[in-house]
Amino acid sequence: MKSVCIFILLLVSSFIPHNGEETEFKLCKKQATGFPGFALLRNGPLIIKVVKDTCSGCKELQNCTTYDGSVQIQIVRQAEERVMKQLRFPRLTEITGHLLISLVYGQRNLKDIFPNLAVIRGREMFLDYSLVIYENKGLEEINLPSLTTILDGGVRIEKNINLCYVDTIRWKSIMRTNNNKQYGFVSSNNNDACFDTCFHSSKSGAKCTPPAGHSDSPSDAYCWAPGSERNPACQSCK
Ligand SMILES: *[C@@H]1O[C@H](CO)[C@@H](O)[C@H](O)[C@H]1NC(C)=O
Secondary structure, eight states, rough: OOHHHHHHHHHHHSSOOOOOOOOOOEEOOOOOOOOTOOOOOOOOOOOEETTTTTTEEEHHHTTTEEEEOOOEEEOOOOOOHHHGGGGTTOOOEESOOEEEESBBSSSSOOTOOOTOOEEEESSBTTTEEEEEEOOOSOOOOOOOTOOOOEEEEEEEEEEOOOOOTTTSSSSSBBBBBBBSOOOEEEEESSSSSSOOOOOOOSTTTTOOOOTTTTTTGGGGOOOOOOOOOOOOOBSSSS
């Protein structure tokens, strides 16, 4: 019976036209768990772990452009390249819930994992936060270069002993508040010996440009990472 169903499903899906695979919108959400005939249990977050050379949860997020729900990376040990490659979600631009990053050892920043993540909606928070970066020894920069908007909920960045480039991020332009509630920004017990500087080049067009309305002083530039001549890593690049 089951194989008949699968056969029919395959047959049906083969008739759905596939074109422009690369730019296709793909909405993903967690498969509901529950018993047939009973109310479905409330969906929990998608949990991603890289341990013992496997990435659990990676496949569920692969190729998704929007994840309807929350994503929690709960542990990343340094694994072989084949496995680390599964932990790359270049198509993901939006998470409707929260994003939590914890116990990441095998990764210096989040740019390789979420290079195009632009929006975190915060419809579902973790306590009162929709971006939580907690206890990651490996992280040296956050570096989410495409993140422009956190619609609801606060940001908590705590106990990342090697993490710098937190204060160079212009959080107040990223964090929005939809309702009247003001959400918090907490940054504590990260690397306290940072010397953060945003890259400046004498060449025009290759330097960090402060967002409109802010002073032109180099010290007011905002960046996600130190940057270089080729890639200034500015938060607002012209
Ligand atoms: C993601 O896309 C690749 C290439 O198009 C495909 O081989 C793979 O099966 C897809 N993964 C999922 C989970 O849909």
